[in-house]
Amino acid sequence: NRELSIALNQQAQRMDLIASQQRQAASQTLQGRQALTTLREQAQWLDESPALGETLRAQVSRLPEMPKPQQLNSDMAQLRVQRLHFEDLMNKLPQLAQGTQDDGSPLTPAQRRILDAQLATQHNLLNALLTGCDTQILELTKLKVANSQLEEAMNEIQEAAHRYLFWVADVSPIGLSYPLHVGQDLRRLVTLDTFSQLTHALGMMLTSQETLIPLFGALLLVGFSLSSRRHYHAFLERSSGRVGKVNQDHFSLTLRNVFWSVLVALPLPVLWAALGYGLRHAWPYPVAVAIGDGVSATVPVLWVFMVCAHFARPQGLFIVHFGWPQQQVKRALRYYTLSIGMIVPLIMALISFDDYSEREFAGTLGRLCFLLLCACLALVTSSLKRAGLPLYLDKHGAGDNVVNRSLWNLMICAPIVAAAAACLGHLATAQALLARLETSVAIWFFLLIIYHIIRRWMFIQRRRIAFERTKQRRAEMLAQRARNEEDLSQSQLNDAAAEVDEKVLDLDTISAQSLQLVRSILTLIALLSVILLWSELHSAFGFLENITLWDATSTTQGVDSIQPITLGAVLIAILVFIITTQMVRNLPALLELALLQHLDLTPGTGYAITTLTKYGLMLLGGIIGFSMIGIEWSKLQWLVAALGVGLGFGLQEIFANFISGLMILFEKPIRIGDTVTIRNLTGNITRINTRATTITDWDRKEIIVPNQAFITEQFVNWSLSDTVTRVVLSVPAPAGANIEQVTHILVQAARRCPLVLELPAPEAFLVDLQQGLPLFELRMHAAEMGHRMPLRHQVHALILEGYCHYQLKSDPS
Secondary structure, eight states: OHHHHHHHHHHHHHHHHHHHHHHHHHHHHHHHHHHHHHHHHHGGGTTTOHHHHHHHHHHHHTSOOOOOOOOHHHHHHHHHHHHHHHHHHHHTHHHHHTOOOTTSOOOOHHHHHHHHHHHHHHHHHHHHHHHHHHHHHHHHHHHHHHHHHHHHHHHHHHHHHHHHHTTSOOSOOOOTTHHHHHHHHHHHHHHTTHHHHHHHHHHHHHHOHHHHHHHHHHHHHHHHHHHTHHHHHHHHHHHHHHTTOTTTOOHHHHHHHHHHHHHHTOHHHHHHHHHHHHHHTOTTOHHHHHHHHHHHHTHHHHHHHHHHHHHTSTTSIIIIISOOOHHHHHHHTTTHHHIIIIIHHHHHHHHHHHHSTTTTTIIIIIHHHHHHHHHHHHHHHHHHHHHTOOSOOOTTSOOOSHHHHHHHHHHHHHHHHHHHHHHTTOHHHHHHHHHHHHHHHHHHHHHHHHHHHHHHHHHHHHHHHHHHHHHHHHHHHHHHHHTTSSOOOHHHHHHHTGGGGOSSOOGGGSOHHHHHHHHHHHHHHHHHHHHHHHGGGGGGGGGGGGOEEEEEEEEETTEEEEEEEEHHHHHHHHHHHHHHHHHHHHHHHHHHHHTGGGSOOOTTHHHHHHHHHHHHHHHHHHHHHHHHTTOOHHHHHHHHHHHHHHHHHHSHHHHHHHHHHHHHHHHOSSOTTOEEEETTEEEEEEEEOSSEEEEEETTSOEEEEEHHHHHHSOOEETTSSOOOEEEEEEEEOOTTOOHHHHHHHHHHHHHHOTTBOSSSOOEEEEEEEETTEEEEEEEEEESSGGGHHHHHHHHHHHHHHHHHHTTOOOOOO
């Protein structure tokens, strides 16, 4: 009963806590709804007064943060388990009422009264606990609903703030009095006893158990990292001599280089993170807390800079493993000290001013830090561009292309434009856009490093295969030399393996298809990451929906309505067309490399599937994109029908070729790689397009044949169902020659040729007499079209050899 009483008291305390959380959630939801109403009511006056925008931003910033997810479902499940336990105890009460003494004798009347009183008390406690469990489950359900309402309200406020306040000036434009305001705020910041607060915060950090344990762990990690530097340098010395040597180079060297670089780069970021953690927990000192927020936010930036610096060492990842020019890497790191000494502190100060005292110093000192940060970023970005680092690689793996140059120009102009916007008063907008742009570039550069790591792994594997083949050829040559079948010098044996000892191997040996697959996958990952990163600001661009370009009529269930086509819809349609173009360019290749080549498909089926996939993507993207700008299929179908009739006369050949191309893909009378003869032209099918098919003849000339010719005309496909073809040679014999002897010579010549198939067996016949000279036909079969001409050459040579052997000569007359 004592345990049940304690459980009842805990249940009551829990109920009080749940009720308090419900009241808090309801109050915060009401506060958020009121702020949302105020924001929507004042939105139309935002363009008139920057002070109103700053006031509304401050009001939104004072709202509670997004509620953290609570384990309400697990708490309700635990309550249900407790309730089952209490019900089990309740069911056992009748058994306890039948209790006896230890020797089995009945209880005395006094003992019975005591037992009944205790059982009654336990019964009451269990009833109260069961009722409390039911009530607590109900209240937890209400709390869950209140939290979901609060989360919904916070999401609406965040979306409304982005929609109405994102493009509104949050500070006053810079004027002639700006330097005076900066000096005044700097003097005020000093008078806030900043250094004293930092000193007390550091003392609190060193004496509080909450911050001392993480600080001690950070010091241990820093000590381990510093002690491993000697091993790191020794590893760089050893690995740099092994990279590039085919019998010593391994992909594990690259992975270990990455691991050591990340480990050795940890000390400063870890100490920086520990400092930020300690300052953030010094809650009595608001200046220290704001600085702690800035320090913690710059930890990833500092760590990335440190890791890149170790990657760029002369024996590091970029130069030794990736093969980047050392001078190029040095030029890229020209402003590395500036990055560590200026960019990181400026970001820290900027975030600190934004978090301190409702952005009291954001318009002066914070804006000054942002302007200096933009100047540093523009300088560093310009240095990286001059160093020749690629942001985009084309299908040949080269960085000298229009897209790469455009991206670099955008990266250089972005800080300049952001600084100009900050000068005009749009400080928060410039910060948000520039931060996401730089983060997008960081993601892109990270995926570029991943691409080069995968590329190096493929390079090592391909070179190892070449090395094994060369070793096998060398062993065969040595075996031939041992059998005295061939006199080889040692220099010839060395030449056989010389190609694998080269420091640099031509990158063309790497599979271009595999690299294309890797590039396509990484490009899709980059696009998804960037879309997720920028999706938080999608409501900030809602003003584009208010710019109407034209009106379009749409029909829904027979009712016509006018649909405004906005600038936002046009931009989304352009984005859909761009994504469709990228998918049409990359997805068929991904489908071919990742799936189709692993299936047992007939020749040409994979090409047909990828081609139809490309057409389907183009059709789907076109329908979605055009529907966004008011061009629906219901409006186009009559126009298409009319154009079909009109163009059917003027462009009937083009349409016929297009339909014939689709029939070729489905019926497959020809496939990629087939050898065909049409219109006195013979060659291999190399490409099947929508209008025409490309044939490459034996002279390596490309012949364009309309698709309609393969549907309406007669042609020969030498390899449609079987690549075996018959070769017929007309061979004259000398006058008076023995017919059986000549037949034997011809058949033996065919059998001695390795390109002639044994089945069907070669045959020779006397088919004609021309001016007394017997004329024979030798009929034999070749496995494929490529063997026909070498077969004719070899058989003719063997026939002449047989004639000479039997001294058969043609009649000189």
